Amino acid sequence: MSELQRQAMDAATQKLEARGFTWPGIWKEQMSRLGRTIKKHRWLYLMMVPSLIFFVVFMYWPLWNSQIAFKDFKPLLGVEGSPFIGFQHFVAFFKSFYFSQLITNTVIFSLMRLVFGIPLAIILALALYETCFNRFRGFVQTISYMPHFLSWVIMYGVLLVLLSPGSGMVNEAIKASGGEPIAFLTSPDWFRVVVIGSDIWKETGWGTIIYLAALMSLDQSLFEAAAVDGASRLQRIWHISLPGIAGVIVVVTLLRLGTILDGGFQQIFVLYSLPVYSVGDIIDTWVYRQGVLEFQFSLATAVGLFKGVIGLVLVVSANKLAKKLAGSGIY
Amino acid sequence: MNIRLRARDDIIFQILVNGFLLSMLIAVIIPLWRVLMMSITPLNHLDNGTLGLWIAPRDWSIEAYHQLLTHPSFLRAATNSLIIMTSGTTINLLLTVPLAYALSNKRLPGRKLIITFILIPYLFRAGLIPNYLVVQKLGLVDSFLAVILPTGVSVLYTLIMKSYFEGLPEEFKEAARLDGAGEFQVLTRVILPLSKPILLTIGLFYAVSHWNEFFNAILYLHDPKLTPLPVLLRNILLAANINEYVEYNAFSLAPVQAIKAASVFITMLPMVLIYPWMQRHFTKGTLLGGVKE
Numbered sequence: 084m085s086e087l088q089r090q091a092m093d094a095a096t097q098k099l100e101a102r103g104f105t106w107p108g109i110w111k112e113q114m115s116r117l118g119r120t121i122k123k124h125r126w127l128y129l130m131m132v133p134s135l136i137f138f139v140v141f142m143y144w145p146l147w148n149s150q151i152a153f154k155d156f157k158p159l160l161g162v163e164g165s166p167f168i169g170f171q172h173f174v175a176f177f178k179s180f181y182f183s184q185l186i187t188n189t190v191i192f193s194l195m196r197l198v199f200g201i202p203l204a205i206i207l208a209l210a211l212y213e214t215c216f217n218r219f220r221g222f223v224q225t226i227s228y229m230p231h232f233l234s235w236v237i238m239y240g241v242l243l244v245l246l247s248p249g250s251g252m253v254n255e256a257i258k259a260s261g262g263e264p265i266a267f268l269t270s271p272d273w274f275r276v277v278v279i280g281s282d283i284w285k286e287t288g289w290g291t292i293i294y295l296a297a298l299m300s301l302d303q304s305l306f307e308a309a310a311v312d313g314a315s316r317l318q319r320i321w322h323i324s325l326p327g328i329a330g331v332i333v334v335v336t337l338l339r340l341g342t343i344l345d346g347g348f349q350q351i352f353v354l355y356s357l358p359v360y361s362v363g364d365i366i367d368t369w370v371y372r373q374g375v376l377e378f379q380f381s382l383a384t385a386v387g388l389f390k391g392v393i394g395l396v397l398v399v400s401a402n403k404l405a406k407k408l409a410g411s412g413i414y
Numbered sequence: 415m416n417i418r419l420r421a422r423d424d425i426i427f428q429i430l431v432n433g434f435l436l437s438m439l440i441a442v443i444i445p446l447w448r449v450l451m452m453s454i455t456p457l458n459h460l461d462n463g464t465l466g467l468w469i470a471p472r473d474w475s476i477e478a479y480h481q482l483l484t485h486p487s488f489l490r491a492a493t494n495s496l497i498i499m500t501s502g503t504t505i506n507l508l509l510t511v512p513l514a515y516a517l518s519n520k521r522l523p524g525r526k527l528i529i530t531f532i533l534i535p536y537l538f539r540a541g542l543i544p545n546y547l548v549v550q551k552l553g554l555v556d557s558f559l560a561v562i563l564p565t566g567v568s569v570l571y572t573l574i575m576k577s578y579f580e581g582l583p584e585e586f587k588e589a590a591r592l593d594g595a596g597e598f599q600v601l602t603r604v605i606l607p608l609s610k611p612i613l614l615t616i617g618l619f620y621a622v623s624h625w626n627e628f629f630n631a632i633l634y635l636h637d638p639k640l641t642p643l644p645v646l647l648r649n650i651l652l653a654a655n656i657n658e659y660v661e662y663n664a665f666s667l668a669p670v671q672a673i674k675a676a677s678v679f680i681t682m683l684p685m686v687l688i689y690p691w692m693q694r695h696f697t698k699g700t701l702l703g704g705v706k707e
Contacts, residue, residue: 117523120523121523124519124522124523126596126597126598127515127516127519127522127597128516130512130513130515130516130597130598130601131512131513131516131517131528133508133509133512134509134510134512134513134566134567134572135513135528135531137509137563137566137567138531138532138535138567140548140552141545141548141563141564141566142532142535142540143535144548145535145540145541145544145545145547145548146535146538146540146544147544148540148543148544148545148547148548149540149541149544151543151544151547162547206434207434207435207438210431210434210435210438211435213427213428213431214428214431214432214435215428216432219432219435220435222439223435223438223439224693225690225693226439226442226443227438227439227442228689228693229442229685229686229689229690230442232622232685232689233626233682233685234625234626234628234644234681235628236626236628236644236645236647236648236651236681237626237644237647237678237681237682239648239651240449240647240651240674240675240677240678240681241445241446241449241678243651243674244445244448244449244452244671244674244675244678245445245448250452250671252445252448284441284442284445287438288438288442315423316423316424316427317427348629349628349629352629353628353648367542370541370542370543371542374542374543374546375542375543375546375633380543380547383541383542383543384541384543384544387539387540387541387542387543387544388540388541390541391538391539391540391541392538394538394539395537395538398537399537
C-alpha cells in the first residue's frame with residue numbers, strides 16, 4: 084500500500100470517527116497489520132508484477148477468448164460481440180465422423196508411447212546404474228540425452244535420411260536383400276510405427292533421468308546386506324532396485340496418463356501427410372486444420388475446450404492419485 | 415566355491431549390462447552418423463549408385479556446407495533463429511527468476527493464492543485459436559515478439575526454480591537482510607551467485623525451445639524475411655524443387671540429398687555443441703525439484 088493511500092485511509096477513518104462512528108477494534112487492528120505486512124514485502128510483490136502481467140495477457144486472456152466456443156464467432160464482431168449459439172459446435176463435433184477417429188488415434192499414440200517407452204527407459208536406467216565403468220556410463224548418458232534437444236523438424240530430416248524410399252538407409256538395406264522399398268512416412272501401415280519408434284529413439288535417454296535419480300537415492304546398505312545373504316545381481320534388481328523406484332514409476336505413469344489427449348502435436352504435425360490422416364490425425368492437428376486453414380474458429384475452439392476440460396480432469400485426478408499412492412505429484 | 419561362482423555371475427551380468435548400453439549407444443549414434451555422412455557425399459558417388467549401405471564415404475566433399483553457408487536466405491534464417499533465441503531466453507529469465515524468487519519466500523502473504531493463479535492456466539490450456547486471437551489483437555503478427563512473448567514464462571520451470579531457491583540456506587538471506595540489503599540486492603548478490611546450476615539448466619531449456627521454434631513461427635511469421643531456421647529447414651526437406659529456398663546450382667558438386675542432410679546437421683549443431691557442456695548439471699537433482707515437492 085502506498086503512503087498516499089494510507090494517508091487517505093487515515094483521513095477517512097478520522098472523519099468517520101469524528102462523527103461518532105467507531106471501527107470494530109479487531110478489524111482495524113487486522114487491517115493495519117495486513118497493511119504492514121504488504122508494505123514489508125512490497126519489493127517481492129513488485130518483482131512479480133511483470134510476470135503476473137504476462138499471465139493475465141497470454142494465459143488468462145486466451146481463457147476469456149475461449150467463450151467463442153459457444154458463439155458463432157465473426158472476426159468483425161469480435162469475441163464479445165459475436166452471437167451466442169450454445170453447444171452447437173460441441174454437438175456437431177461429437178456427431179461428426181471425425182470424433183471417434185481423432186480420439187482413437189490420439190489415445191493409441193499416447194498409450195503406445197507409454198507401454199513401449201517407459202519400460203525401456205527403466206531398463207536403460209537400471210543398466211546405467213549397474214555398469215561398473217563410470218566413464219562409459221557418463222558417455223552413454225551424454226549421448227542418449229542428446230536427441231531430446233533436437234526438434235521434430237530435425238528429426239524429420241533424420242527420418243528422411245533413414246527411411247526415404249529413394250536413398251534412405253533402411254530402404255537401401257531392404258533393396259540390397261531383394262525386397263521392395265517401403266514409403267514408411269506415407270504408408271498408413273507404417274506411420275504409427277514410425278511415430279512411436281522415433282519418439283522412443285528421441286526421448287528414452289532423457290526419460291531415464293528421473294529413474295536414475297531415484298536409484299541413486301536408494302540406501303546402499305540394502306544392496307550390501309542382500310549380497311551378504313547371497314542374492315544374485317538379478318535378484319537384487321528385482322527385490323531392491325525395482326521396489327525402491329516403484330513410487331517414481333507410478334508417478335511418471337499416472338502423469339503421462341493425465342496427458343493422454345496430447346498425442347504429441349509437434350511430432351505429428353511435422354511427420355504426417357494426407358495419405359496417413361486416417362491413422363495419424365490427432366485432436367490437435369485437426370484443430371489446427373479446422374481453425375487456421377479452414378477459418379472455423381469457433382468449432383476449433385470448442386474442440387480445444389473439450390480437450391482442455393477432459394485434460395484438466397485427468398491431470399488433476401492423476402496428480403491426486405500420485406500423491407496418495409507415492410506421496411508426490413507435479414504440483 | 416560359492417564366491418567364485420558369484421564372481422563368474424558378476425562377470426556375465428556386467429557383460430550383459432554393458433552390451434545393452436553399447437547397443438543403445440550405437441542405436442542413437444547411427445542415424446546421426448548417417449546424416450553427417452550423407453551431408454558430405456559428393457555427387458559422383460550418388461551417380462555411381464554407391465550410396466548403398468556403407469558407413470563412411472570413400473570420398474567426401476564439404477560442397478553442401480559451402481553452398482548453404484554462402485546462401486543469403488540460409489544465413490538470414492540462422493540469424494533470425496539466433497535473435498529469437500537470445501532475446502527470447504533473456505526475457506524468459508528476466509520474468510521467471512524474480513517470480514520464482516518471490517514465490518520461494520514462504521512467509522510472503524498471498525503466496526498460495528499466486529501459485530494457484532499461475533497453476534490454473536497451466537492445468538487448463540485455452541488451446542490454439544484463443545491464443546492466436548490474442549497475438550493477432552496485440553498486433554504482433556509478423557514480428558519476432560509473436561514467437562517470443564507468448565512463451566514468456568513456463569510454469570513448470572518456475573516451479574522447479576522456486577523449489578531450488580527454497581533449498582538454499584535461509585541464513586544467507588537473513589544475514590544479507592540484516593546488513594540492510596533490499597530484496598533486489600538479496601536476489602542479485604546472494605541468491606543468483608548460488609544458483610548457477612539451475613540458471614544454466616533452465617536457461618538452456620528456454621534457449622533450446624526458442625532455437626527449435628517452429629509451429630508458432632508458421633502461425634505468426636509470414637514474412638519470408640523473418641523465417642527462422644527450423645521453418646526453412648522444413649521447406650528445404652519438403653521441397654520438390656529445392657531452388658525455391660536455396661538456389662541449387664546446376665553445376666553444383668553436391669547432390670540434393672547432401673544439401674538436405676547438411677541443413678539438418680547445421681540446424682542441430684548448436685544444440686550438439688552446447689548441450690554436453692551443460693549436461694553435468696542435470697542429474698544433480700536440479701530437475702527433480704518440481705516433481706519432488
